Amino acid sequence: METAVLLFGRDMQLLAINPAGENLLQASTRMLVGRSADMIFSSSERCRKTLVTAAEENRAITRRELSLHISPGNDIIVDCSVTPVVQDRGKPELIVEITRIDRLMRLAREDYLQSQYEATRNVLRGIAHEVKNPLGGLRGAAQLLDMEISDPELKEFTQIIIREADRLSGMVDKMAGPNKMLQLEPVNIHTVTEDVRGLVAAEFPDLVRLETDYDPSLPDIRADHDALVQVILNLSRNAVQAMLDAPDATNGAPNRLIYRTRVASKFTIGNTMHRMVLRLDIEDNGPGIPNDLQDTVFYPLITSKAEGSGLGLSIVQTIISQHNGLVEFISKPGKTVFSIYLPLE
Known part of the structure; x- marks a missing residue:
């Protein structure tokens, strides 16, 4: 079960937690039971306010994309649902369901960026093909012209053309991406x-x-x-x-x-x-x-x-x-x- 489920009593102290909750909060049931909601959710004011509002208004509330600080360097994004359970008159007990969504968000963002990257890469490969053909002709013509002339000053110009054609060809190859087989x-x-x-x-x-x-x-x-x-x-x-x-x-x-x-x-x-x-x-x-x-x-x-x-x-x-x-x-x-x-x- 991936959803963390926590049960809080009327005094807002934790009564029970499932294994997914232990994994999410990185603490055992023995350590967590008896702690207050304020202590458990000390890093998320929105989460604490959600519990208080649900208890006071006796209604179910769901909050999306809440940030929880679990440990140094470990902040996660969750959806939090709070459902009051009234067994008799008075303040209700609260069932809190927490689902981690940052991994889903990361995967969705990764898929989007990868699709955009592949689309851009395909366009650049097409452009590279169209650019390299005339570059090859330009370089070949400059080489032929270089062989036909003897004036050193004119030869300097043809050498500039050849060098720049090589530089642009190398840049186009980089734009198209590495094509060397990996040596694993x-x-x-x-x-x-x-x-x-x-x-x-x-x-x-x-x-x-x-x-x-x-x-x-x-x-x-x-x-x-x-x-x-x-x-x-x-x-x-x-x-x-x-x-x-x-x-x-x-x-x-x-x-x-x-x-x-x-x-x-x-x-x-x-x-x-x-x-x-x-x-x-x-x-x-x-x-x-x-x-x-x-x-x-x-x-x-x-x-x-x-x-x-x-x-x-x-x-x-x-x-x-x-x-x-x-x-x-x-x-x-x-x-x-x-x-x-x-x-x-």
Whole structure:
């Protein structure tokens, strides 16, 4: 049973709770029974008010999308239904039914973003095909012209045309997405993150504090080592560059980049429920992603940087999808976390 059911007495103290409720609140019946509703729902004023209103007005009430703080770093979204049960005159007892919906919301959002991403990707593949054909002709004509002329100044112009045609061809290939087959083999995720940490430390010496919070018990995963390095390096560079571009965002604190690994259980990616997945968090204390970009950051050509191509996060999305994984993020000023989920089975 997925719905948490709690029974509160007339004095608003918990009388009983089902196993789903124990799982939801991450506490045993022995710990919870006898506690007041105010204590159990201390993090949600809306939830507490719902119980009080239902008791005072003796009517059933349902509230949607309430936020509950379960433990540090674990905030969930729930629907809450409160039904008064009057056994005799006086204040009623209350049956509270709580259904967690944040996973459903995440899956719905994931499906929507994935469909939008695929639609955009298909359009770009079509554009890439149409652009590369004339680019190839342009480059070939420039090569033929280069062989026919002897004037060094004119040859410089033909070489510019050839170089720019190659540059545009490479950009078009990136727009269309990686087409290299993955080389899957057992990979230790900490080997990957340590390789990236070394690259970032060399690229941005003394500009950012690199920290780790690893779960050493994680098993190897089947993955492409070099592709994962590209993913984590792209995310790390974006984070560091954002912090350097907005030095006041940290309120005087040092720029920090944290690599964190954990195991998540019973996690759904797409339409598949995985018994266990690896979660890699890349967290920074920079300015955050602008709100108007948060729904489209994984789309190709979307960037807030004047010199950016807008292809880095699109490549991240594609590579992680090729690994049957998921990448998502939360972002606000002072804290941005990109989380990568990869199946452990």
